[in-house]
Amino acid sequence: MTRAIDLAQRGRGSVEPNPMVGCVVVKNGKCISEGFHERFGCAHAEVNAISKLSAADVEGSTVYVTLEPCAHFGKTPPCVDLLLRSKPSRVVIGLQDPFPEVAGRGIHQLREAGIDVLVGVNADACERLLAPYLKRLRTGLPWIIAKWAMTLDGRLATHNKDSKWVTNEQSRQHAHRVRSCVDGIMVGVGTLLADDPMLTARAAASGADENLPYALPGNRNPIRIIMDRQARAPFESKLVQSARDQRTLIVCGPNAESRRVDALRDHGCEVVVCSNESSPTMIQELSKILIPAGMTNLLIDGGPRLIGSLIDHQLVDELHIYIAPKIVGGTPTVVPNHGQGVLRMDMANQIENPRIQLIGNDLFVSGLCKYS
Numbered sequence: 001m002t003r004a005i006d007l008a009q010r011g012r013g014s015v016e017p018n019p020m021v022g023c024v025v026v027k028n029g030k031c032i033s034e035g036f037h038e039r040f041g042c043a044h045a046e047v048n049a050i051s052k053l054s055a056a057d058v059e060g061s062t063v064y065v066t067l068e069p070c071a072h073f074g075k076t077p078p079c080v081d082l083l084l085r086s087k088p089s090r091v092v093i094g095l096q097d098p099f100p101e102v103a104g105r106g107i108h109q110l111r112e113a114g115i116d117v118l119v120g121v122n123a124d125a126c127e128r129l130l131a132p133y134l135k136r137l138r139t140g141l142p143w144i145i146a147k148w149a150m151t152l153d154g155r156l157a158t159h160n161k162d163s164k165w166v167t168n169e170q171s172r173q174h175a176h177r178v179r180s181c182v183d184g185i186m187v188g189v190g191t192l193l194a195d196d197p198m199l200t201a202r203a204a205a206s207g208a209d210e211n212l213p214y215a216l217p218g219n220r221n222p223i224r225i226i227m228d229r230q231a232r233a234p235f236e237s238k239l240v241q242s243a244r245d246q247r248t249l250i251v252c253g254p255n256a257e258s259r260r261v262d263a264l265r266d267h268g269c270e271v272v273v274c275s276n277e278s279s280p281t282m283i284q285e286l287s288k289i290l291i292p293a294g295m296t297n298l299l300i301d302g303g304p305r306l307i308g309s310l311i312d313h314q315l316v317d318e319l320h321i322y323i324a325p326k327i328v329g330g331t332p333t334v335v336p337n338h339g340q341g342v343l344r345m346d347m348a349n350q351i352e353n354p355r356i357q358l359i360g361n362d363l364f365v366s367g368l369c370k371y372s
């Protein structure tokens, strides 16, 4: 199952909104084939693993798969039918699929046919692998990754808002690889005003580092999203100017000036006017539009006010923090503490099982948020 999980991760950034799935076929104690779901709309992991084998090879084998085999016609036929035809003696499953059209039907059909089915093997690791998919199905919200780059004294920019560049070229390449794996990239209007960014994914195909999370580039071109309560986004910004070429959403509050909202729409931006200005409402109302269209992963690429507010509301799931061995000076402020933050250190939120890695001379700290 551990091998199947490793394989599954190779589909990150290419399979969503489908889940990442890996499959390994074992016979007489030997792995005889393996496969993973490589791209949305293409063959599932079980097909990729089993189609390399003869019928005699699969018969009597054990098939390990990270998620319950599908039992419905989606973009491809049901994997359960393939398994029923192939006659393995045992199917070992990481997790039951909560997708309403599967939800235990695959397991039931295999058992009905007399195949020995074991469910829940390495379930915690499968839950972690599939956390974004599971969150989307269970809550109707995207998996939110907050990323920032800072100096050792916790600065995201200098006092006059210069932030190019905090970290080294390799770290920035890694951040672009993450962008190429997500469906949406979001900043607050403060970052738009300070940096005039394009927010596109420009990941190099080579130079992947297998030791880092998001080791491989995906093939996503994320939707660009600006949190902008008063519709302050400048019409001449690169983002607004390119809105006709790449989907761009401006998320406003109810009091945004309608003249500016209309003008942003005229420039090709989609404008979402929320019913109130709180972060939870804005994220929820945005999700109602983007989740049905398949959004799974949303990357918050700054800046400090937006990230601080989302952390205060416990809306961030995963953190990616790049730390450069530099000191800006001035009064050290640990960022992004632009929301309220907690009152006492013993109330501080934690990163669960943090991974701390070197990227050149930069530190990369990543992990899941565990709120106090």
Ligand SMILES: NC(=O)c1ccc[n+]([C@@H]2O[C@H](COP(=O)([O-])OP(=O)(O)OC[C@H]3O[C@@H](n4cnc5c(N)ncnc54)[C@H](OP(=O)(O)O)[C@@H]3O)[C@@H](O)[C@H]2O)c1
Residues within 6 Å of the ligand: 147, 148, 149, 150, 155, 156, 157, 160, 161, 162, 163, 166, 187, 188, 189, 190, 191, 192, 194, 195, 227, 228, 229, 230, 232, 277, 278, 279, 282, 301, 302, 303, 304, 305, 306, 307, 309, 310, 338
């Ligand atoms: N080092 C890094 O990783 C990094 C990354 C990004 C930015 N930066 C730097 O950060 C600086 C900009 O900082 P910033 O704090 O102004 O940027 P920001 O967080 O991108 O923008 C903040 C603004 O977003 C708007 N906003 C809309 N909805 C919000 C919500 N739910 N919660 C919070 N804010 C919301 C607010 O303006 P309204 O009330 O008008 O809507 C707020 O003033 C720049 O110097 C930039 O270079 C650094």
